[in-house]
Amino acid sequence: xxxxxxxxxxxxxxxxxxxxxxCSQTLNHNVMYWYQQxxxxxxxxxxxxxxxxxxNEADTPDNFQSRRPNTSFCFxxxxxxxxxxxxMYLCATAPGxxxxxxxxxxxxxxxxxx
Amino acid sequence: xxEVEQDPGPLSVPEGAIVSLNCTYSNSAFQYFMWYRxxxxxxxxxxxxxxxSGNKEDGRFTAQVDKSSKYISxxxxxxxxxxxxxxxxxxxxxxxxxxxxxxxxxLLVTP
Numbered sequence: 391x392x393x394x395x396x397x398x399x400x401x402x403x404x405x406x407x408x409x410x411x412x413c414s415q416t417l418n419h420n421v422m423y424w425y426q427q428x429x430x431x432x433x434x435x436x437x438x439x440x441x442x443x444x445x446n447e448a449d450t451p452d453n454f455q456s457r458r459p460n461t462s463f464c465f466x467x468x469x470x471x472x473x474x475x476x477x478m479y480l481c482a483t484a485p486g487x488x489x490x491x492x493x494x495x496x497x498x499x500x501x502x503x504x
Numbered sequence: 505x506x507e508v509e510q511d512p513g514p515l516s517v518p519e520g521a522i523v524s525l526n527c528t529y530s531n532s533a534f535q536y537f538m539w540y541r542x543x544x545x546x547x548x549x550x551x552x553x554x555x556x557s558g559n560k561e562d563g564r565f566t567a568q569v570d571k572s573s574k575y576i577s578x579x580x581x582x583x584x585x586x587x588x589x590x591x592x593x594x595x596x597x598x599x600x601x602x603x604x605x606x607x608x609x610x611l612l613v614t615p
Contacts, residue, residue, distance in 0.1 A: 396547075421601070430512060432592070432605035433548070447602075480547050489596035490536050490555070493603055495547040 393417070394496035396481050402502045403471050411466040411499045413481030419494075421487055422464040424456060425480040427498070433480055439464060440487055468501075476503045507531060510593055510606025519615050523580040527593035527606045530574065534595040534604070537569050539578045542590045542608065551591075552578065583613045 395414045403409040413422065421440050425433035437446045439458045453475070455467045468475055478498045484491040510527045517523055525539075535556055540548035552567040554560045560567045568577040576593055590608040 394547075423602075430607065430610075432508075432607045433603075435602045438601065445601075478545075487601040489598045489600045492538075492550060492553060495540075495549070498545070498547045500545060 394481055394483055394494055396479075396496040396499050398499060399497065400500050400502070402504060403468075404504050405473065406470045409468050409471055409501065411468075411479050411481075411501070413464045413466070413496055414462050415481075415483045415494075416462070417483055417485075417494060418461060419483035419485050420461075421484040421491070422458060423482040423484070423493065424454075424464070424466050425482065427478045427480055429477075436466070471501070471503045473503050476501055507604040508593060508595055508606040511609055512607050514610040514612060516612045516614060517583055519583060519585060519613055521583050521613070523578075523583050523587070523611060523613075525578040525580075525591050525593075525609050525611070527576045527595075528574055529576070529595050529604070531595075531597065531604075532571070532574065533597040533599075534574075535598055536596045537567070537576050538594040538596075538603070539565075539567055540592040540594060540605075542592060544589075548592055583611075585613050585615050588612050 397412045423438040424436045427433040458464045481496040482493040539552040541551045542548045557571045564581045566579040592608040593606040594603040
């Protein structure tokens with residue numbers, strides 16, 4: 391089945407220790423998104439790629455970066471995690487950027503910062 | 505004013521009840537309306553997708569959009585314990601790329 395896969399499902403890191411979260415997709419979609427979702431809150435878009443073009447949301451902290459080496463994979467790098475970065479990180483894909491396009495979400499990676 | 509407002513609940517109903525979940529939104533440019541279901545510690549799963557005003561039915565689920573009042577609803581008939589989850593509404597405009605989510609309503613269906 392075509393799907394969005396995220397690894398690891400749970401990640402524990404130490405305060406200030408860089409961490410990388412991974413997303414892969416078999417849908418061959420052009421767009422990949424990263425959202426941050428804190429407990430009982432709406433998912434918040436951090437950035438997205440349309441193919442190789444990267445778009446950072448204005449309020450995404452500099453601490454968060456992303457890489458997309460090919461169509462299938464996208465990575466979220468947190469350079470120096472703080473306690474406030476503990477959250478669920480959701481990867482989503484879509485065929486295109488138009489508002490009518492459905493976004494398909496992965497299962498998420500839950501990040502704990504000690 | 506937030507783009508999308510959604511009562512977080514929690515909402516607790518007995519099995520078999522009809523559930524009504526609602527959202528309001530502020531921007532009249534929104535044309536695409538979605539409901540996602542999110543089980544605990546999982547990613548959101550698309551449940552219903554509607555374009556513009558009207559009703560859409562899929563099994564026990566009905567999505568309703570009233571653009572004149574900027575109000576969207578999800579009805580669940582004959583609710584089951586397996587429906588226990590958080591339900592997120594999301595809206596988008598034709599030119600938007602980012603989904604505008606509500607905070608989600610937590611639903612518990614008790615046997």
